[in-house]
Amino acid sequence: MSGSSGPDRPGPGAGGHDDCSRLRLTRQIEAPVPGVADALTPGDVLAVDLRAGTVDIVVLVDASGRDAGSVIATGRLLDCLRQGAPFEAAVLTVRGGAIQVEVRAPA
Amino acid sequence: MIVVGGTYAESVTVPEHHDDASGSGMRAAAALGPGAATLVTAVDGQTADAAASAAAVLSVERSTVERDQPVGFRYFTPVGDPSIDGPGASHDAPLAADDDTVLVFGMIEHGPRQVRARTLVVDPQRPRDLVGLDLAGLSWNRLAVVANAREAAALAGAPLPAAQAAARLLAQADIVVVKDSARGCLVATRTSPDPVRVGPYPTPTVWPLGSGDVFAAGFAHALDAGADPFEAARAASAAAAWWCGTRRTVVPGSVLAGGSLNGLLPGVGPELVPPDEAPAVYLAAPFFTLAERWLVETCRSVLVGLGARVFSPLHDVGPGGDEVAAPDLAGLDASDSVLALLDGWDPGTVYETGWAHRSGLPVVGHINSPGHDGTKMLVGTGAEIHSDLSSALYRAVWAAQGLPLSPGRVDL
Numbered sequence: 001m002s003g004s005s006g007p008d009r010p011g012p013g014a015g016g017h018d019d020c021s022r023l024r025l026t027r028q029i030e031a032p033v034p035g036v037a038d039a040l041t042p043g044d045v046l047a048v049d050l051r052a053g054t055v056d057i058v059v060l061v062d063a064s065g066r067d068a069g070s071v072i073a074t075g076r077l078l079d080c081l082r083q084g085a086p087f088e089a090a091v092l093t094v095r096g097g098a099i100q101v102e103v104r105a106p107a
Numbered sequence: 108m109i110v111v112g113g114t115y116a117e118s119v120t121v122p123e124h125h126d127d128a129s130g131s132g133m134r135a136a137a138a139l140g141p142g143a144a145t146l147v148t149a150v151d152g153q154t155a156d157a158a159a160s161a162a163a164v165l166s167v168e169r170s171t172v173e174r175d176q177p178v179g180f181r182y183f184t185p186v187g188d189p190s191i192d193g194p195g196a197s198h199d200a201p202l203a204a205d206d207d208t209v210l211v212f213g214m215i216e217h218g219p220r221q222v223r224a225r226t227l228v229v230d231p232q233r234p235r236d237l238v239g240l241d242l243a244g245l246s247w248n249r250l251a252v253v254a255n256a257r258e259a260a261a262l263a264g265a266p267l268p269a270a271q272a273a274a275r276l277l278a279q280a281d282i283v284v285v286k287d288s289a290r291g292c293l294v295a296t297r298t299s300p301d302p303v304r305v306g307p308y309p310t311p312t313v314w315p316l317g318s319g320d321v322f323a324a325g326f327a328h329a330l331d332a333g334a335d336p337f338e339a340a341r342a343a344s345a346a347a348a349w350w351c352g353t354r355r356t357v358v359p360g361s362v363l364a365g366g367s368l369n370g371l372l373p374g375v376g377p378e379l380v381p382p383d384e385a386p387a388v389y390l391a392a393p394f395f396t397l398a399e400r401w402l403v404e405t406c407r408s409v410l411v412g413l414g415a416r417v418f419s420p421l422h423d424v425g426p427g428g429d430e431v432a433a434p435d436l437a438g439l440d441a442s443d444s445v446l447a448l449l450d451g452w453d454p455g456t457v458y459e460t461g462w463a464h465r466s467g468l469p470v471v472g473h474i475n476s477p478g479h480d481g482t483k484m485l486v487g488t489g490a491e492i493h494s495d496l497s498s499a500l501y502r503a504v505w506a507a508q509g510l511p512l513s514p515g516r517v518d519l
Contacts, residue, residue: 024124030164052292055163056156072356074116074128074155078126093518095311096373098353102124 012091020080021105026092029069029099031098036068040091040099048087048103060089060101071103108144108331110136110324111222112212114158116179116192119316120519122495126335128157129286129356130178131212131232133167134317137323137347137356139363141166143328149174149198149216162495165356172200185316185497186409191215201244208331210323211245220244228253228327229280230319237261240279243245251330257381257418259285268291272300282336284343285328286319289504290381290414291401294340305340306381310352312493312519313412313501319348319505321350321358336343338365341378348375351501379510381414386507389442389468390419391460393453394426406500410446413504418442433435436458442465446499449474449492452481464488469506473499486514495519 040046046060053080058073058081071089076086081087081104089101112132117141119125129137146169150158154177162169178193198218209224213232220243228249231237238256254262259272267275269285275402276283278334283303285293293302296516304311326348329339332476346358352372359371368375388410393399403421410417418438423429436459439445445463450471460470461484470490474482477492486492491512498519504510 003405024123026122028356029148031166053163055159057160057163072128073157074126075131075154076126078156078160086463095353096371098372100354101300 005094020083020085020087022085023076023103024078025071025074025077025103027071027089027101027103029101030072032069032097032099034064034066036062036066036096037099040068040094042091042093045090046089046091046101048081048089050081056082069099071101077103108141108208108328109147109206110138110144110210110327110458111147111202111204111220112210112320113214113216114146114148114150114154115215116154116157116177117182117189117316118179119185120181121184122237128161129155129315129317130180131230131320132214132282133158133161133165134320134356135210135212135327136167137161137165137168138321138324138329138350138358140357140360142168144210144324145170145204147171147202147215149196149202149218151175151177151196152519153177163323164460170203172198172202172218173453174366179519182316182480185314186412186500187405204241207317208327212320212323213241222246222251225249226251226330227326227332228307228417230254231258231262233258234317249282250280251284251288251326251336252276253284253326255286255319256288259283259294272403272415273302274300284336284340286322288413289501290385290408290508291379292322292340293336293500298338302424303337304381305337305344306378307347307505308348308368309376309379309502309505310348310372311513312495312498312517313351314519315351315501316356318347320353322347325358325363328366330366333364344378348372374507374513376510379505379508380506385414385416385443386504387416387418388503388507389439389447389459389463390421390446390448392421392457393451394421395453397504399448399451399461406448406496407447409500410504413500414502415507436462439463439468442468442512444468444503445470446503447472447485447490449482449485457481460485460490464490468495469512471499471503471506471512473514476516482516489514492516493518 113130115130179190201219291306325343
């Protein structure tokens, strides 16, 4: 196990990359960026970026480097991203303006 | 507008990968759009990080007090009652709010409240052990209670049907809304005490977990904007449909204002007008193994909770030999729709779906892999096949109330 510098948080996933590689979350894209998010189709893969600030948020970035929107993170996802674990978001469904993605470790 | 409510971790076993950091208060405040409502809530050191991140993503302004331990809800499926982590959580500082309209959710945490509102909307949000309306620390000019049918019966002090419970609750509130799951809701006011039913807006898929939060948010928001309680309930029903069909947290402003979901949510139906009598659903399923019986018990219980009468061969005829066929099919003929649990391809279950089709009854199926080759005859004869159990259950009840199905295979 690595990444012991992460926050002291019980439960699975606080231990490091091994646990992070198994983390999967189904999410909707929140605050979708017009002109970027509405061009997404099932099968597209976005980068998952931890955007640090007063409060850290998770932003999805398309292949052209444009923000597509955000997803609501769990504490575990935030921990993993802070440890440097890589994630991607694959578009599962697009229904109207609702875009569902799966956040996961890259294959 | 202010929302007073919980910020909780939520996890679901089936379907997988749907863990969330939300809770009633966060979800309701966020549903109304960036900056539309302030959230007054309690957080702890362990979950504050994810909660702050979620609030930032959703542009929710918050006023927080500290609680002494995390609180979380663990669901086996979105249609079941949760296990609750941290039931003894408490906060010392009061949850304080003062505004024209305040929406107050029941919370797991124990602690003081100081809430003053011209219009106060209270949603008790208690899955079990509800014995009375907790109004400690709350003051109002106009009180609206929004509760589900089970909560309303508990508050009424008797196992009454939703309409009677709503009427009785008018002794405690100016406005009563009883959420009746797949049958919409009932609205009663002291000036119009006969409950009026507002129908649901059926969606192609249904994620029910959190739909009550969004409903309450939409209702309070519409009251705040000047809608009458019946208009507000209709907007709330549409807002809940948006959530159930998309899981997008922020409800479009036009929907909150009472506008149509058409063009925003593909496949959504118009308002379904439920019949007066509860619809009858035939539960076609194998019940040979413990797992199969468990699933039948779960589905029967949920269907009843959704407002349906259920004919279950296991419960209403029982196991047996050749002699069960005739009473099973008599129950099928007397039903309005069929929910078929197809995993395992039990011959009896498949036979019943064919009988149902020949009898003109709509068939909704649940199976883990809807793409299975065996679904061809079902879909080809008008059935909807869902991989998501919640969606299958709701669609079966809606079909029993006259919703035309959309033949096909549907994943969540």
